[in-house]
Amino acid sequence: MNISYLYSLIAVIVLALFAYVGSKFGGGEALFGIIFPLLAGLTFTVGFIYRIVDWARSPVPFRIPTTCGQQKSLPWIESACIENPTTTAGVVVRMILEVVLFRSLFRNTTCELKEGDKLAYRWEIWLWVGALAFHYAFFTVVVRHLRFFMEPVPVCLQFLETLDGFLQIGLPGLMLSGVVLLAAAVFLFLRRILTPHVRYISLASDYFPLFLIMGIAFSGILMRYFTKVEIVNVKAFTMGLVTLQPHIPDGIGGIFYVHLFLVSVLLVYFPFSKLMHLGGIFMSPTRNLTTDTRAKRHINPWNSPVKIHTYEHYEDEFREKMVDVGLPVDKMLEAQPPEAPEAPETPEAPEAPETPEVPEKPEVPAEPEAPEAPEKKE
Amino acid sequence: MSEDLNPEELLSSIAPKPPKTGWMDTPVDIKKGIYSYAANPKSVEYLSLPHARQWNPAEEDWNLPENWKEIITQGFRERLDRFRSVKVFMDICVRCGACADKCHFFIGSGDPKNMPVLRAELLRSVYRNDFTTAGKIIGSISKNFKKMIGARELTVDVLKEWWYYLFQCSECRRCSVFCPYGIDTAEITIMGRELLNLIGLNIDWIATPVANCYRTGNHLGIQPHAFMDMMDFFTDDIEEITGVKVEPSFMKKGADILFITPSGDVFADPGTYTCMGYMMLFHYLKEKYGLDITWSTYASEGGNFGFFTSHETMKRLNSKMYAEAKRLGVKWILGGECGHMWRVIHQYMDTMNGPADFLEVPVSPITGTVFENAKSTKMVHIAEFTADLIKHDKLELDPGRNDHLTVTYHDSCNTARGMGMFEEPRYVIKNVCNNFYEMPANTIREQTFCCGSGSGLNAGENMDLRMQGGLPRANAVKYVHEKHDVNMLACVCAIDRAALTTSVEYWVPDVEVTGMTELVANALIMPGEQKRTMNLRSEELPGMEDDDAEEEDV
Numbered sequence: 001m002n003i004s005y006l007y008s009l010i011a012v013i014v015l016a017l018f019a020y021v022g023s024k025f026g027g028g029e030a031l032f033g034i035i036f037p038l039l040a041g042l043t044f045t046v047g048f049i050y051r052i053v054d055w056a057r058s059p060v061p062f063r064i065p066t067t068c069g070q071q072k073s074l075p076w077i078e079s080a081c082i083e084n085p086t087t088t089a090g091v092v093v094r095m096i097l098e099v100v101l102f103r104s105l106f107r108n109t110t111c112e113l114k115e116g117d118k119l120a121y122r123w124e125i126w127l128w129v130g131a132l133a134f135h136y137a138f139f140t141v142v143v144r145h146l147r148f149f150m151e152p153v154p155v156c157l158q159f160l161e162t163l164d165g166f167l168q169i170g171l172p173g174l175m176l177s178g179v180v181l182l183a184a185a186v187f188l189f190l191r192r193i194l195t196p197h198v199r200y201i202s203l204a205s206d207y208f209p210l211f212l213i214m215g216i217a218f219s220g221i222l223m224r225y226f227t228k229v230e231i232v233n234v235k236a237f238t239m240g241l242v243t244l245q246p247h248i249p250d251g252i253g254g255i256f257y258v259h260l261f262l263v264s265v266l267l268v269y270f271p272f273s274k275l276m277h278l279g280g281i282f283m284s285p286t287r288n289l290t291t292d293t294r295a296k297r298h299i300n301p302w303n304s305p306v307k308i309h310t311y312e313h314y315e316d317e318f319r320e321k322m323v324d325v326g327l328p329v330d331k332m333l334e335a336q337p338p339e340a341p342e343a344p345e346t347p348e349a350p351e352a353p354e355t356p357e358v359p360e361k362p363e364v365p366a367e368p369e370a371p372e373a374p375e376k377k378e
Numbered sequence: 379m380s381e382d383l384n385p386e387e388l389l390s391s392i393a394p395k396p397p398k399t400g401w402m403d404t405p406v407d408i409k410k411g412i413y414s415y416a417a418n419p420k421s422v423e424y425l426s427l428p429h430a431r432q433w434n435p436a437e438e439d440w441n442l443p444e445n446w447k448e449i450i451t452q453g454f455r456e457r458l459d460r461f462r463s464v465k466v467f468m469d470i471c472v473r474c475g476a477c478a479d480k481c482h483f484f485i486g487s488g489d490p491k492n493m494p495v496l497r498a499e500l501l502r503s504v505y506r507n508d509f510t511t512a513g514k515i516i517g518s519i520s521k522n523f524k525k526m527i528g529a530r531e532l533t534v535d536v537l538k539e540w541w542y543y544l545f546q547c548s549e550c551r552r553c554s555v556f557c558p559y560g561i562d563t564a565e566i567t568i569m570g571r572e573l574l575n576l577i578g579l580n581i582d583w584i585a586t587p588v589a590n591c592y593r594t595g596n597h598l599g600i601q602p603h604a605f606m607d608m609m610d611f612f613t614d615d616i617e618e619i620t621g622v623k624v625e626p627s628f629m630k631k632g633a634d635i636l637f638i639t640p641s642g643d644v645f646a647d648p649g650t651y652t653c654m655g656y657m658m659l660f661h662y663l664k665e666k667y668g669l670d671i672t673w674s675t676y677a678s679e680g681g682n683f684g685f686f687t688s689h690e691t692m693k694r695l696n697s698k699m700y701a702e703a704k705r706l707g708v709k710w711i712l713g714g715e716c717g718h719m720w721r722v723i724h725q726y727m728d729t730m731n732g733p734a735d736f737l738e739v740p741v742s743p744i745t746g747t748v749f750e751n752a753k754s755t756k757m758v759h760i761a762e763f764t765a766d767l768i769k770h771d772k773l774e775l776d777p778g779r780n781d782h783l784t785v786t787y788h789d790s791c792n793t794a795r796g797m798g799m800f801e802e803p804r805y806v807i808k809n810v811c812n813n814f815y816e817m818p819a820n821t822i823r824e825q826t827f828c829c830g831s832g833s834g835l836n837a838g839e840n841m842d843l844r845m846q847g848g849l850p851r852a853n854a855v856k857y858v859h860e861k862h863d864v865n866m867l868a869c870v871c872a873i874d875r876a877a878l879t880t881s882v883e884y885w886v887p888d889v890e891v892t893g894m895t896e897l898v899a900n901a902l903i904m905p906g907e908q909k910r911t912m913n914l915r916s917e918e919l920p921g922m923e924d925d926d927a928e929e930e931d932v
Contacts, residue, residue, distance in 0.1 A: 004526050009755040044912050055469075058554040061689075062726055064796075066554045066562060071798035073762050076769060077805070083824070084798040086751075098558070105558040110818055111479040111850075117389055119485065119853045121820035127476060131492045131558070198475040199848040200396040201499065204526035206473050212704030227717050252507075277559055285463045286560035293800065294755040297728045302460060306690050307426070308697045311705055312677045317593075318602050325606040327675065328629050330705075 005193060008207035010261070013214050019261030020254040033237065034246040039348045040264035047271025052279050061300040084283040086292040098287055101136075102128055108234055130191065134184035137211070140164055140177035141220075148238040172224060184215040185210050209275060211265050221260035223324040384848045385885055386810055389847055390909050393488030401496060402466060402503070402530055406539035408435055411842030414545060416836065422578060425588040425691065429578030435541070440534075446577045447532055451508060453576045458509065461501055463565045465847050466644075470559050470644035470931075471495060477553035477563070482827050483546050486846030491543050492551035500540055503530045541579050542629040543569040546843060548832035549686070549718075550791035555824050567833070572688045580687060584834035587683045591695050596641030596679035605675045606639040608644050612654045619916065621908030624661035625672055629706060632727040633672035634638060634743065636703045639714025639760075640872035642683040643893070649875045651914040652715060652893030658762070659895060662773070667744045673700065677702035680719040681872060686834040693730040696722055699757070700731050710740040711757040716891050717790035717832065717871035720759060724797045745770040757794075761802040768809045774903040776808050779910060782920045783866040785897070786858050788851065789826035789879065790871035798824075803870050810901035815862040823855035829869075831877035841880075848881030856886040868889045 012214040022028045069080020075155045081090045082097065085131040099102040110124045144161060147153045189210050223229040234256065240246045265269055269275070282288065290296075315322065322329050383391070397404055413435050422430035430853070443449065458465045462760060463740060477494040479485060504861040506513035506529035517524040530536065549564035553666040574580065590599035609626055616748045617623045639656065643649035663669040678697040684691035703711050713723060728734065737756040748767045749758045767773050787807055793799045801822050807812050821827050830848030858864040867878060867889055880890045900913050911922050 007526060025600050051469075055462060055466050056562050058459055058465045060462045062729055064463065064562065064565065064725055066551055066560060066795050066824075067798035068555055068795070069798055070800045071751065073749070073799070073802060074747070074766055075763075075767070077801045080798065092553065098560075102558050104560065105474075106557055107474050107556055107825075113389070113392065117386075117527075118857075119850055121818070124474045127474060131474070133402075189910060194397050195475065197478050197490060197493065200401065201473045201475060201478075201493065202471065202493050203528040205528065259840055272510075274470060275468040277472055279465050281559050282471075283466050283562040286562045286565075292723050292751070294723070294728065294752040294757070295750060297732050297754045300729050302694065303730065304690050306694045306697070308701070310772075311676050311698075312700060314593075314595065318675075321601060321603040322675070325603045325604065327602055328631070336639075365565075 004202060005189075005202040005207040005211075008204050008211050011208060012211040015212075016215055016219070016258045016262060019258045023254055023257035029248045029257070032261050033248055033252075034241065035262045037241060040267040044267035044270055046280065047268075049274075051271050051276050052283075054281050060289070061302065062286050063289050063291075063298040064278045064285055065289045067291055071291065084291050085288055086295070088290065091288060091290055095282070095288055099281060102132055105131060113238055127191070130184055130187045133180055133328065134188060136182055136321075137177045137181035141175075141181055141217075144175070144177065148235055149242045150234075151239060170225065171178055172228075175224070178217055178221050178224070180213060185214045185217065189214070204274060209266070209269065209273065212262055212269070214265065216259060216262045219255050219262065222258060222353070223255050226346045227253055229253060229256055269301075381622075383842060383845075385845075388486075388842075388849075390727050392486065392846075393490075393531065395488075396490040397756065399498070400525075400678075402525055402867065403489060405535060406542050408538065408542050409842075410436070410928070412546065412840055413542060413843075414581040414583050414837045414840045417578070417582045421582070421585040421589035422580065424696075425592060426578075427578070427585075427687075427691070428576060431578055433578075435538075435575065440538070440579070442534070443577055446537070449536070449576050450532060450573050454505070454572045455829075457572065458505075459567050460609075461565075464569050467498070467561045467566060468502055468509075471498065471561055473499075474558065476556050476558065477610050479546075480553045480556050480617075482550070482552070482830060482844070482850045483548070483847045486830070486849040487843075491539070492546055493720040494547075494557075494561075496562070497547055498563060498566045499528060499545050500536070500543055501566060502537065503528050507531055510747075512540040528901050537579075540570055541574055543753040545581055545835065546847075547572060547830045548699070548791070548830070548835055548847065550828035550832055552791065552825065552827065555795060562588075563815050568685075568689075568782045570907070571686060575688050575691075581834065581837070583837040584683050586688045587834075588687055589692060591679050591683065595674070595676045595698065595735040597681060597683060598641050598645050600644065600678070602675040604676060608650075609657070609673075612650065612657055615664040615914075615916070616654055616658060619912050619914060620658070620904050620910065622661065622904045622906055624657050624660075625661065626657050627670065627838065628672060629674050629676070629702075630670065630672040631706050633670040633706060633708050635669070635675070635710060635712050636673045636706055636708040637671050637673055637700055637714065638677055638680045639710045640716040640719060641679045642681070642872035642876060643714065644678070646872075646876050648879060648891055648895060648896070648915070649872050651688065651896040652875065655893065655895035655897075655916050656714060656760070657898035658899040658904060660887055662902055662904055663744065663767075667745060667772070668689070672706065674702045674706070677784075680714050680716045682719060682722045683834050685718055686724050688728075692722060692726065694729055699723075700734055700737075703734070703756075703837075704736045707736045710738070710752075711810075712760060712763055713757050714760050715870040715872065715895060717873060719792075719872075720790075720799070721796035723755065723757050723793035727757070742766055744772050747822075749763055759799060759802070761799060761806055761894060763801040764895070765805045768806060773898075775810055776903055777812050777900075777901050777902045779913070779919060779922065780811040780897055781812065781813070783811060783897075784862060784864045785811045785866045785892075786817050786855065786862075786864045787866050788817075788867055788874060789822055789827070790854075790869060790874055791826060791828050791832060793870060794824055794826045799870075800824075805898060806894055807868055810897045814857050815864055821850065826855070827851040829871075830872045830881055832873055836873055836877050844877065845881065845884050846886065848877070850883050851878070852885030855882060859886050859889050868894055868897060870894050872924040 023032045037265050067084045069083030072079035072086045082093050085091045085094050105128045108124045109121045112120050114120045147157050164175045164177050192198050230251045233251050415780045416433050419430040429443050430443050433775050470492040481494050513529040549567050551564045554562035587597035645651040660671045682695050684695040734756045739753040740758045752758050825852040832843045882889045
């Protein structure tokens with residue numbers, strides 16, 4: 001298990017080298033610059049939609065939201081309209097809080113055994129901070145890159161860029177999002193390998209996307225601040241991609257192809273991996289349903305028909321005993337009650353010594369509900 | 379067994395770190411004291427569930443049906459197609475680990491396979507191998523690759539691991555509160571147990587109560603005459619304690635309300651005192667307001683161990699509630715104190731066995747309150763019902779009779795996270811007890827801890843597991859016991875009443891366990907009652923021996 005991250009790291013390095021070297025050969029630029037990105041974009045789009053549709057094909061037979069606040073019951077008890085939402089509006093707010101602010105992760109605690117016998121719980125905010133930083137930085141970076149695909153660049157993007165670069169360090173100005181993205185990815189990686197239990201559950205498929213994103217952020221930072229790629233050429237190239245008139249301009253270095261190829265790999269990898277949590281969170285039945293389950297009937301499309309034990313059946317088996325203790329019965333006793341055919345096979349009934357049909361005790365001790373010896377009070 | 383392992387030893391046995399070998403390379407070790415006995419084949423047969431047979435988890439050969447693998451794979455596929463929850467939860471976990479130390483079984487054992495994420499990975503690994511494109515492609519390249527992406531083949535050992543760990547989850551859903559995607563391990567455990575049931579791998583503590591319930595109407599297999607004996611017995615006790623002879627009504631056609639509660643309350647202390655509490659409360663309401671509440675022996679089980687077997691079995695057992703209400707022609711149903719019973723009622727019953735169009739929208743005829751929140755299911759919780767009565771001043775109460783108690787309240791997992799009933803029981807308890815303290819915030823309400831024995835794990839042979847799982851709850855009780863002298867742990871769940879009694883005796887011996895309605899009945903001033911010198915447990919009430927005055931404190 002522990003070598004999972006090494007393999008993932010090696011895989012990302014190999015991919016990067018592959019793009020760097022490959023782009024130098026004849027036709028390589030077209031392959032890494034045009035064919036791979038277009039195929040990747042296509043795979044991502046089709047794959048993502050397919051996965052969502054595939055999930056949606058399975059119905060939600062039961063309404064199983066996790067209620068995290070007071071239910072709506074009596075009018076004088078204040079109910080939690082977001083944590084236990086009975087209205088669609090409440091669900092929408094709950095979902096927004098989940099998606100935008102990671103509400104549930106915000107609750108995170110750690111539990112520790114102190115002084116040998118005391119469990120202590122502590123609010124654990126860092127995973128939430130790291131995750132939020134990571135996702136927002138990623139989001140900003142993606143949005144910021146839209147400028148490469150739009151001409152003219154919309155005002156809102158220009159504004160975002162100003163905001164992102166508000167520190168005004170260096171030239172070209174430092175974009176906070178790229179740095180935060182790299183730092184947050186490193187944090188998430190370190191957390192994975194340094195926390196024993198998290199390391200224990202981590203798979204190569206957890207490390208791989210982290211390294212991939214680190215690689216993308218790193219190559220991006222490298223281009224922007226160090227190798228200083230010719231931005232006008234890049235823009236000409238990306239505009240060619242989106243207008244489906246691709247051409248390879250000169251003067252874009254190998255790092256650019258590494259960057260672009262890693263992004264392509266990420267796009268292809270996305271729909272087949274855990275990264276689909278982006279779509280999945282919207283479909284989680286413990287979060288996206290109203291909790292008014294006793295007020296409104298939820299329909300199960302396949303509600304299985306089942307065999308049930310009817311009252312008539314029950315009375316037929318126990319009529320005599322019921323009459324003996326004065327319980328009302330539907331049919332009178334005159335007619336000898338028919339022996340219920342499947343009655344003899346019944347399992348042990350704790351209080352049924354007088355049932356002749358249960359001669360054998362099962363070998364397995366069965367004292368349901370009351371293993372603690374139900375002492376009868378006298 | 380825990381009889382040998384004292385609390386200190388159990389605490390020091392908690393593994394602080396995962397083992398050196400990866401989880402796929404650590405074979406399952408089925409330990410005595412952790413696992414529950416296999417289902418009695420007679421019970422499985424009675425329910426016409428598949429592959430009933432004698433088998434023993436401790437033995438090498440589980441007598442699996444020849445085509446077990448096919449059955450599981452086919453069953454898995456069907457469930458992926460029928461439950462979006464399973465499908466989404468199989469795919470989107472990022473293994474962030476936020477759920478890990480939220481599980482009481484993990485906290486109490488340190489066994490990494492009890493981390494909710496890893497419990498789910500036990501199934502996900504097979505899912506990746508058999509049902510995902512990536513798993514199939516990568517898996518075909520090399521076995522090593524397969525392991526790295528967390529995929530593995532379903533083998534007998536994997537199956538045994540499933541069985542062992544799926545019966546170490548109490549479906550409490552605490553992990554789902556913290557999961558950023560709301561992944562609910564209960565859902566995964568439910569599905570896993572359903573798969574295991576397809577090849578006859580249930581535990582007896584679930585299968586036999588289910589068979590009993592199907593036949594006799596309750597988990598304990600209490601037949602109607604024995605049920606009545608118990609009720610008579612309670613009636614005598616109540617008369618001795620209060621001087622009032624209560625006359626519970628049974629299967630009365632045309633009664634106002636049908637009352638259904640877990641059968642554990644009829645047979646196991648301290649649930650029995652809660653049962654006496656119901657009888658006294660209903661007698662009071664009958665005498666004062668003419669409300670006619672009837673019991674049934676056919677539908678004498680609120681709990682539903684079918685929920686721990688399969689969705690279909692749950693539906694079969696649950697169907698009796700509506701069937702009996704319809705037969706008796708009552709207006710609506712009142713439900714007693716139980717945990718998973720209420721998850722089933724709140725989130726499943728109407729969908730499975732509704733619509734209950736033969737019942738009326740529940741209205742309390744005493745207060746006029748319309749229970750809008752239950753207008754479709756037509757079933758009201760006793761805590762909702764009683765809180766409404768107290769709010770409208772309809773019960774004469776003397777909370778002073780509970781003054782020797784310092785009470786705290788344990789939210790049952792299911793009424794907490796599957797319903798959100800937090801305030802109603804607290805309101806009731808605070809009105810019948812003068813001394814009340816909450817346990818620490820991380821251990822109550824939506825963050826409440828399981829008793830350690832939920833979802834059918836309340837057997838005798840798995841006591842180590844139960845005490846491990848009971849640790850976080852008991853530890854919080856210990857905290858308020860030491861800080862505020864709390865000596866009574868109140869709850870609204872029959873499994874809690876049985877399980878917490880054992881757990882608290884083990885971890886915090888000076889605390890006792892009670893149901894909410896027992897506290898209510900102790901405080902309830904019955905019409906025509908004698909001076910109370912004893913509580914429902916027939917224990918002398920301190921300070922009440924010579925006191926004549928009966929204070930009315932509402």
